[in-house]
Amino acid sequence: MSESMNKQVAISNVIYKASLFLDEHRWDDWLNLCHEDFYYAIKAFSPEINYDMIYMDGNREDMRSITDMLPKHNSDNSPLARHTVVYTVEMDESQDTATAVSSFAVYKTELDGINSHALAGESNIFLVGKYRDKFGFENGEPRFIERVVQLDTRRLDKGSHFPI
Amino acid sequence: MPARNAKQWDKIPGKIESGEYVDSRIYSDRNIFEEEISKIFKKVWTPVCHESELSEPYSFRTMTVAREPVMVVRGADNQIRAFLNVCPHRGNMIENRPSGSFEQGSPSGAPKHMTCMFHAWQFDMKGNCVHISRGSEGYQDRLACSDVGLRRLRCEVKYGGFVWVTLNDAIDQTVEEWAGGAFDCMEKSLNSEPLEVFHYHKAIIPCNYKLWHDTNSEFYHDYLHYHNRITGFNDSYFARKNIGFDNGHVNVGSFEVQYDQYEGFESREELSFPHLPNNHWEMIDFFPGVNFNLRGSALRCDIMTPLGPDKVMIEFRGLGLKSDTPEERLIRQRHHNSIWGPFGRNLHEDLLAVTTQQATMSEFADKRRILHGRHELDADGDPTIHDEEGMRHFYDAWGRWMDRWPGDPELSFEEGQKREAA
Ligand code: FES
């Protein structure tokens, strides 16, 4: 395999790894996949107001403080499961950076959100959208420089405290 | 007291008085809900969108008010008008998109017209019918365009560019009269220059609309929010007052938020709204289901559309100034979303709490009392932020509109008052 192909495979792997770490609330492991200049944003276009919205954004430290604060917040702890498919990985000419587009659906399996006796265990689609990621390499390993979660879903109901 | 048996549980606890609690059935009973739609929501003024959402001539927004499909349109003359979004022919919905423009023609019709796609009747931006397909062939002289204009609705653009609509032609108040002074606290900030919506999302949650309004009205639930537990509790916070206005509206007055107490949240001092002191906060709980929340750099507006006794749609908007630079806009977005966004710190907690609250009050569940009995006064005897006067004020207005006593909805309002006096 060419070096470029190797890197593309490594990038797909790291996207899948990130989905697993996020599913499992392994926030530190997730952030360790991210470059120190990491930028994270959840965005959506609203046809209602005809506007490109940013629902949330922050750097690596901001994301760390959000995940560190989770135990202090009251949250819907229903697990989220990301079904991610990497569509494209494109290396830049220098082979030092890359962009990738993945499609995702986030399923929520109810636990404690409403009336657990009736609803716990029920799975529903919570969000759909695309991950638009940028990567650099550290010691040959791909690191997220940027993740833009581009949501199609705008009926967000209770929302979430978790990074998506 | 130890845990109570059924009889004890049924008794009014402590010295709580009539008027200091409501009956849980007002949150779950289908007949009461239908009555609210007809007696309140079909009768009052409500904001439906913001003028920046239809900024160009021929642009429109669609929505529903009390189950009726409504369309708000900006005419060639720049006037905003509201109509029922219902075709006078066979009742099709004329426009199905949430927003857009009539400038371009639709597949069934001409540019600069609203066209019902079904049989291509066409209307102008003032709601006049201007074309009936094969009209004279089918209706001869029995029905003409002049007979079938759209149903126009009373509409005002007021308080920072919000578009207000009522289904009630006979309403004897303007929006300003209906507001009864509730906007005095933020009117100057809202009207000093044009605003623009930068945030929109919606929630449809299994809860009665009043539970959301209650939560917006009571601040005692600071305990729910880590953010408030850290930033809120100080002298100036408790000095905030609950002020009731005519028609059930409530203000919660200003105080300085100590953002620096909360890790990850920089102070909001860098950017504010015109005429709003830095880091200050004003809130209007507007009867029956709207909330305006002006905090530092961003204005939040919640508009509730009740969908059933235990189902409500809440539309969340965030607004800044139309003149914002991209940098300023980004700051406002961050301030708004970090607390109030769908992935923000507080909104999720609020939405979580009202849905689990409703979960104990399903339809036909045993009735119980929901206490609104906190009286926490300042040195002048005015209700402070943890006083539950806001909810009591709302339910007083609600009871009068419904002619039901909130503490026992089987009683008329007058019967309830008599019982209270006794
Ligand atoms: S229903 Fe609208 S034209 Fe026939």
Ligand SMILES: [Fe+2]
């Ligand atoms: Fe709250």
